[in-house]
Amino acid sequence: MDERIHEHARILSDWSADIGSGDNVVMSVEDGAHELAVAVAEQVGKRNANLLTTYASGEIDRAYLRAHSEEFDADPAHAKSLYENADVVLALNAGHNANTLTDVPHDTKQAYDTATQDVREARLDTDWVKTIHPTRALAQQAGMAYETYQDFVYDAIIRDWERLAAEMDRLKRRLDAGSELSIRTAAGTDVTMSIEDRLAVNSAASVRYDSHNLPSGEVFTAPTDTDGTVVFDLPLTYYGERLERVTLTFEDGRVVDYAGDNEDVLEEILTTDDGAKRLGELGIGMNRGIDRFTNNILFDEKMGDTVHMALGRAYDACLPDGRSGNQSAVHVDMIADMSTDATIEIDGEVIQRNGTFQWEDGFET
Amino acid sequence: MDERIHEHARILSDWSADIGSGDNVVMSVEDGAHELAVAVAEQVGKRNANLLTTYASGEIDRAYLRAHSEEFDADPAHAKSLYENADVVLALNAGHNANTLTDVPHDTKQAYDTATQDVREARLDTDWVKTIHPTRALAQQAGMAYETYQDFVYDAIIRDWERLAAEMDRLKRRLDAGSELSIRTAAGTDVTMSIEDRLAVNSAASVRYDSHNLPSGEVFTAPTDTDGTVVFDLPLTYYGERLERVTLTFEDGRVVDYAGDNEDVLEEILTTDDGAKRLGELGIGMNRGIDRFTNNILFDEKMGDTVHMALGRAYDACLPDGRSGNQSAVHVDMIADMSTDATIEIDGEVIQRNGTFQWEDGFET
Structure with missing residues (x-):
């Protein structure tokens, strides 16, 4: 694994999220962020914190939201209790296609966000940090070659x-x-x-x-x-x-x-x-x-x-x-x-x- | 997407897990099961159930377990409450390498399993179903070509x-x-x-x-x-x-x-x-x-x-x-x-x- 991925994981866990022993950590892995997730899991383990890993995928959200036909239930208890009992949430963004959700009706997205506002607030009540793992799709969006884009991302993240x-x-x-x-x-x-x-x-x-x-x-x-x-x-x-x-x-x-x-x-x-x-x-x-x-x-x-x-x-x-x-x-x-x-x-x-x-x-x- | 993946998702959601409107569903996606996960998310949406997606990865487990150096906390509240508030758990197994956990000490695995027994029991208290998405690694383990293995898996799953x-x-x-x-x-x-x-x-x-x-x-x-x-x-x-x-x-x-x-x-x-x-x-x-x-x-x-x-x-x-x-x-x-x-x-x-x-x-x- 690229040593910079390990360094990214160390900065995220230490400087950014300040993870301590016994902390309940939710790591949200977007489709494409697998390598960073493995490196972060090692850091969470080293800090003797408790790891639960969720999966974030625009394609899963799209399929779910488009198929749902009734009113969304308000703040489902399984999701809400997960975040209410979390100390730290690490969102490892990546993504393979920035346009995945473009054909989900705006009203549907808004209705889902409104129904799950307490879940979101419980997540924002934790020591949450959002970061990004360089993918080819993000390089394309940036108009850069993949390797150049990786250099760019790590220059921005691996700092004093x-x-x-x-x-x-x-x-x-x-x-x-x-x-x-x-x-x-x-x-x-x-x-x-x-x-x-x-x-x-x-x-x-x-x-x-x-x-x-x-x-x-x-x-x-x-x-x-x-x-x-x-x-x-x-x-x-x-x-x-x-x-x-x-x-x-x-x-x-x-x-x-x-x-x-x-x-x-x-x-x-x-x-x-x-x-x-x-x-x-x-x-x-x-x-x-x-x-x-x-x-x-x-x-x-x-x-x-x-x-x-x-x-x-x-x-x-x-x-x-x-x-x-x-x-x-x-x-x-x-x-x-x-x-x-x-x-x-x-x-x-x-x-x-x-x-x-x-x-x-x-x-x- | 292969139509058989959609059929697999329908059988899983309907016949196997009997998902109903308002059910709190945890979908556990193993590294490699992304396509099946998208198809299942559509079925969960169609049934107007509430979806939360977790990520199962042997590589993440390996990194976490090997790095952890103290006693494992008993039944972390975020994981336990997630399953206690779930009605259905769908485990979509896949995997890229059956040998990933071979260099985690047996004692470590056992200590983790013992510490998190109540989390596991909360999961087994739901209407849980384990299924499998065909990957190249599983085809290799079976001694079969990938396409032949796909046929084999769907012949076993898509039945009356x-x-x-x-x-x-x-x-x-x-x-x-x-x-x-x-x-x-x-x-x-x-x-x-x-x-x-x-x-x-x-x-x-x-x-x-x-x-x-x-x-x-x-x-x-x-x-x-x-x-x-x-x-x-x-x-x-x-x-x-x-x-x-x-x-x-x-x-x-x-x-x-x-x-x-x-x-x-x-x-x-x-x-x-x-x-x-x-x-x-x-x-x-x-x-x-x-x-x-x-x-x-x-x-x-x-x-x-x-x-x-x-x-x-x-x-x-x-x-x-x-x-x-x-x-x-x-x-x-x-x-x-x-x-x-x-x-x-x-x-x-x-x-x-x-x-x-x-x-x-x-x-x-």
């Missing part, structure tokens, strides 16, 4: 997370202390937003940081009162539709103008509800192992030298106790390149120029 | 089970009413045993018959007072050791002489404990879809035109309430060919000659 967490903490403290944040790029972005009374989240790929994705590597907050224009250089896929060259113009926190390649889809997003016209998130990508766009949001939004902003719902973790953030049924992340001719300022002070932070070597004052 | 159950019931009633059973073959078997006060089990591959294997197709009972000689023409594998040409001689129910190719293994079995020298089971194979030996006991013991006898433990289902049968730590099935020059008699009446039952066409009086 403790060091990155410390660096991200530095940025978090700057954001927490700041009031106004501005971004300018040569591509045409010139935007200012308030970050006052907001808490930034250090998403360091560990349950100890309340961060549940491996890889991770971003610091994000929930801005308000956005004004100006943002040009998103990088494409995104929204329900199978590709959006490119999106430009949004904000006044008093709301989108007042927009343009892009697939404008009707953009309009659909913006008119979902009132909150869909406001930003719910500003994230700053800090994982320099992720050095290119691969059409997979788990990686794209953590890319070094990028920022992303999401239209729609804000995360509660960014809000002081008792305050509520932007509400919406959508949360659509869009990414802008910050590697050249670009700055991030907090209260008038440049904290990142051309992707390099103020405290890093090579920062041009 | 209702009709076979009725036929087996006919034999069961004869066995229940009888007192003494004798078997004679040209190969040298000449044995008599008591079946008085015993109940025969109609193993018809359905939970309605308390029969949990698909395929099945045997009627078995728990004989006593065996006298005479049995020649087992067909080989068996016992913990990786091949036993062939086994001959056992009984007096007053106990083995008094034995011979065979691998005599030390045979001696090891016979000296396990006192009950290992007595028969715990006589089974009569009635699945004529199984027409050859494939080195897999799930199929071999149900083969048409054969009988099998097991040294060791008797099944409670064969005993009247409150009576106990032969006790032993072992239960080793051995098979004899009945297709030529062979008879089964009950109380002096020939009920099978050369594999044909008394009530069938072609029976020679």
Whole structure:
């Protein structure tokens, strides 16, 4: 077995999920993640935890959901009790075909999700971590050869997370202390937003940081009162539709103008509800192992030298106790390149120029 | 997908497991059984039951068990509650390598089994069914080409089970009413045993018959007072050791002489404990879809035109309430060919000659 698979399993079990002796672990193995599952099982054994393995397959979900003809039972007791009695859930994503569920009616998926909400919440109440095992289908989706894609994935995952967490903490403290944040790029972005009374989240790929994705590597907050224009250089896929060259113009926190390649889809997003016209998130990508766009949001939004902003719902973790953030049924992340001719300022002070932070070597004052 | 996989899934869900609307179903998918799992998921959906899918992999078990270094926790709550809240468990066996667990220490396996006994009992308390999906590894183990092996497996599984159950019931009633059973073959078997006060089990591959294997197709009972000689023409594998040409001689129910190719293994079995020298089971194979030996006991013991006898433990289902049968730590099935020059008699009446039952066409009086 590729030694990197073992290293991935060690990082997942130790840094990310913090598995201890006696923990009840559910390992969810997606079709295609078998090798990683074997390596993770070894780590779970080494930690003397208790392993139960589930199987996640889009093809099984598709066959089941399409055949079911009545109302779904609410929160079946076998699934609910499994997660209620679990301490850790490890989701090993992989997949052989990203389009497997495209011919399941949207209403069916939604009805199933609604009926099984308590099962999902029981799962999210554990120390859960989602990670990814490189498959040929994911390489194809990323537009890369399989071996190159494996290198890419392991560069993103096998990092010195403790060091990155410390660096991200530095940025978090700057954001927490700041009031106004501005971004300018040569591509045409010139935007200012308030970050006052907001808490930034250090998403360091560990349950100890309340961060549940491996890889991770971003610091994000929930801005308000956005004004100006943002040009998103990088494409995104929204329900199978590709959006490119999106430009949004904000006044008093709301989108007042927009343009892009697939404008009707953009309009659909913006008119979902009132909150869909406001930003719910500003994230700053800090994982320099992720050095290119691969059409997979788990990686794209953590890319070094990028920022992303999401239209729609804000995360509660960014809000002081008792305050509520932007509400919406959508949360659509869009990414802008910050590697050249670009700055991030907090209260008038440049904290990142051309992707390099103020405290890093090579920062041009 | 091969239409036979869909037919297999229908028989499993309907005849064997009798899945109803609202049932909580656990489907255990062994590495290699993915296609069958997709077909079964469709059937579970059609019956509006609730599906949770687990993953069974010898490689995962091996990695976990070898790495674990402390005492195993007794009956982890996540696994136990899953099965306690399940109505049906479908085990889809397949496997890529029958030898995967050979380098896990026997003591480790035993310690794990002992610690998780309540989990196993909770699973056996459901309407569970074990079946098999043909893989290349199983074809290799059977000494057959993959496509030929697929034909073999589906011939054994896709049968008119209702009709076979009725036929087996006919034999069961004869066995229940009888007192003494004798078997004679040209190969040298000449044995008599008591079946008085015993109940025969109609193993018809359905939970309605308390029969949990698909395929099945045997009627078995728990004989006593065996006298005479049995020649087992067909080989068996016992913990990786091949036993062939086994001959056992009984007096007053106990083995008094034995011979065979691998005599030390045979001696090891016979000296396990006192009950290992007595028969715990006589089974009569009635699945004529199984027409050859494939080195897999799930199929071999149900083969048409054969009988099998097991040294060791008797099944409670064969005993009247409150009576106990032969006790032993072992239960080793051995098979004899009945297709030529062979008879089964009950109380002096020939009920099978050369594999044909008394009530069938072609029976020679």
